[in-house]
Structures are given as C-alpha cells and as structure tokens.
Amino acid sequence: MFGTGLLKGLGVTLKHALETFDDDRESVPDRYRGSLELGNNRRVIQQPIDQEGLLTIQYPEEKRLLPERFRYIPMLIWDSEKDEDRCTACGICAKVCPPQCIWIVRDSDENGKPLTRASEFYIDAAVCMSCSFCVEFCPFDAIKMNHDYELAVYDRYPQLVYDMAELTVPLEYYAALWPTQFEEEETRRREEEEKKRRQDEEKAARLAAKQAEAAVKQADAPAAPKRSAAELQQLARERAAQRQAQSADGGGSDDDDAAAKKARMEELKRKAQERARQRKLESGE
Ligand code: SF4
Ligand code: SF4
Structure with missing residues (x-):
C-alpha cells in the first residue's frame, strides 16, 4: 500500500525516541556513574550494555567505552x-x-x-x-x-x-x-607449559629407569678373574701357539685331504669286514 514504508520508518524513529527518553530518564541522575576520567575535562562514558536508546556522546569531551573486540591499528x-x-x-x-x-x-x-x-x-x-x-x-x-x-x-x-x-x-x-582474550591466551600458555613439564618429567623418569636397569645388570654380571701380567702373557702365548697349530692342520693341500679321507674309508671297511667274520664264527657257520 502506498505510504507503508514511510510509516514504518517513522515507527522506527519513534521507537528510538521513546527508548532514548526511557534510557535517559533512568540514567540522567548518574549518567557519569562508572565513567572513566581522562583528565582535561574528558571522560569515557560507560554506556550500559543493555541500553537500547541512542545516547548522545559529547565528543571529544566524552568518549564511548569501546567493546573489547574493537580494533584500529x-x-x-x-x-x-x-x-x-x-x-x-x-x-x-x-x-x-x-x-x-x-x-x-x-x-x-x-x-x-x-x-x-x-x-x-x-x-x-x-x-x-x-x-x-x-x-x-x-x-x-x-x-x-x-x-x-x-x-x-x-x-x-x-x-x-x-x-x-x-x-x-x-x-x-x-x-x-583485551581482558578476556588475554586470559584465554594465558590459560592456554599455562596449559602448554604444564604439558611440556609433564612430558619432560616422564622422559627423565624413563631415562633414569633405563640407567638403573643397566646398573643392576652390570652388578649381577660375574666379575672377570683378575690375572697377573705374567699370566696374561702366558695366555697370549698359548693362544698364539693354538692358532698356529690350527692353521698348520687346516693349511694342507687338497691331495693331503683326499689321501686322509681314503685311508679313513679303508679303515672303516676293514673294521666292518672284521666284525662280519666275528659274527660268522660266533654263529658256528
Ligand atoms: S613475531 Fe609476530 S609480530 Fe613479530 S614478525 Fe613474527 S608475526 Fe610479525
Ligand atoms: S597491518 Fe596489515 S594485516 Fe595488520 S591489521 Fe593492518 S592491514 Fe591488516
């Protein structure tokens, strides 16, 4: 209908006028209650959060209290x-x-x-x-x-x-x-520090347990017999002689190996024939 928008607009203006009148009526006796003095006759007005009217701020003598989320540079x-x-x-x-x-x-x-x-x-x-x-x-x-x-x-x-x-x-x-944001950040920082401290403590405890385990193992191991220098020299000489003998035994040619093998086989064959002859004699054949 023609003129509806106009009436709506006037309604909004009237609503704000009445709310402002109402807010002013409530806050005029102590409009500056809770305001912050800036010096030089300047102050920050603590506007109630639930205020619906349009409070006039006498800037620059008065400034409005800014919400925490306000940001400039x-x-x-x-x-x-x-x-x-x-x-x-x-x-x-x-x-x-x-x-x-x-x-x-x-x-x-x-x-x-x-x-x-x-x-x-x-x-x-x-x-x-x-x-x-x-x-x-x-x-x-x-x-x-x-x-x-x-x-x-x-x-x-x-x-x-x-x-x-x-x-x-x-x-x-x-x-x-930024009191709320600051507190959140500090809480997060404290939690992270606490977590890191716990992790460090656990790591140190694991390391200490490992070291203790190794110390116990070392204590349980039988102590090596203590030998004099002369004994050690004797032992070294014996080991050297042993190694020399082993290398002399294992150092023969392939022909020597084959001959030894053949002699062993013949010995075994002879023993088997001997045992067979004995069994025949025992059975009286
Ligand atoms: S520490 Fe932060 S402020 Fe500094 S250079 Fe890095 S991002 Fe920028
Ligand atoms: S300095 Fe750059 S990134 Fe930071 S608020 Fe200004 S424009 Fe944005």
Whole structure:
C-alpha cells in the first residue's frame, strides 16, 4: 500500500525516541556513574550494555567505552615479565598483510649473525585496513590490535608511519584492553607449559629407569678373574701357539685331504669286514 514504508520508518524513529527518553530518564541522575576520567575535562562514558536508546556522546569531551573486540591499528607487545619484545622478526605478519603496510628489519650481532628480534618495525597506519590478519597469524602473540583511534594528523609521512618505539606497548596495557582474550591466551600458555613439564618429567623418569636397569645388570654380571701380567702373557702365548697349530692342520693341500679321507674309508671297511667274520664264527657257520 502506498505510504507503508514511510510509516514504518517513522515507527522506527519513534521507537528510538521513546527508548532514548526511557534510557535517559533512568540514567540522567548518574549518567557519569562508572565513567572513566581522562583528565582535561574528558571522560569515557560507560554506556550500559543493555541500553537500547541512542545516547548522545559529547565528543571529544566524552568518549564511548569501546567493546573489547574493537580494533584500529596494531601494537607490538613488550613482555614485561621477560623484559623483552615478544616479536621474533619471523616476518609472517608482513607476508600476510593484504595491503603490505608492515616493514621489518631483523637485528644481528656484531658478527652479522641474524638474531630473533627486530631492530626496526614499521606500520603505515594510512594504509592499514584494520583487518587483524597480522594478529591472527603471529605465532608468538607479539602483535595485537590497539583501541586508540585518535590518530588524526596533517601529514601522512612521517606521522602516520609508526616505528617500533611508537608501536610498542607493555603487556599490562594489552591485558587491560583485551581482558578476556588475554586470559584465554594465558590459560592456554599455562596449559602448554604444564604439558611440556609433564612430558619432560616422564622422559627423565624413563631415562633414569633405563640407567638403573643397566646398573643392576652390570652388578649381577660375574666379575672377570683378575690375572697377573705374567699370566696374561702366558695366555697370549698359548693362544698364539693354538692358532698356529690350527692353521698348520687346516693349511694342507687338497691331495693331503683326499689321501686322509681314503685311508679313513679303508679303515672303516676293514673294521666292518672284521666284525662280519666275528659274527660268522660266533654263529658256528
Ligand atoms: S609480530 Fe609476530 S608475526 Fe610479525 S614478525 Fe613479530 S613475531 Fe613474527
Ligand atoms: S591489521 Fe591488516 S592491514 Fe593492518 S597491518 Fe595488520 S594485516 Fe596489515
């Protein structure tokens, strides 16, 4: 029917107006309850999660509290516990970044050997599209998305090309910005460390058991008799003589072997004939 869409639109506007009025009526007495003071007469408004109306924020004096999942440009994590950058300069984030706005220079020692840390790290915030691919692919939880969106400047270069010092934040800052995600990561890390510790312990126990088994076997084995030097020399002489005799016996020619075989056969034949003659005599034939 003609005009239905118009009526629907007005209905939505009216709904929001009433909800806003309702929300305002409830929160006006303590609109700033739970808000965070930023100094300079600025504050972050803690807008109730279940609010349905359209609360007006007096920006820039007031800012809305951002949800945890909000992301703007990346930041690099400085691990305060280990007192080092988490970034190992592996370069994965730079490879996966769709607009290619990350540059990394790997650090090296005095001999030119590459180190697992970056000496320079740049992100061009004018090109970054806040996709968070770099965060998803980083294997070391070294890069995360910052909530700071107030980056307006007059010139793109150099202000919007952030270097390592500008990008780096302490771990506590990240934990405060992303509390749920941080806790999940820490739980996972603790579980992995615990698993590795258990595996190491089992490995050490298996090794100790093997060593103990070998020690028991060694203790059970009969001890070799101790011989004096003169006895050992005598033994060596006897063995040498034995070997010599064996080689002399086994060292004859093929003709000698054949003759010995023939003599043996004749001996056996003669013995058999002798036994047959004896049996005949015994039977009286
Ligand atoms: S931020 Fe992560 S992915 Fe990027 S270079 Fe550093 S460790 Fe590698
Ligand atoms: S958020 Fe996306 S565009 Fe920005 S630096 Fe990371 S990967 Fe590149």
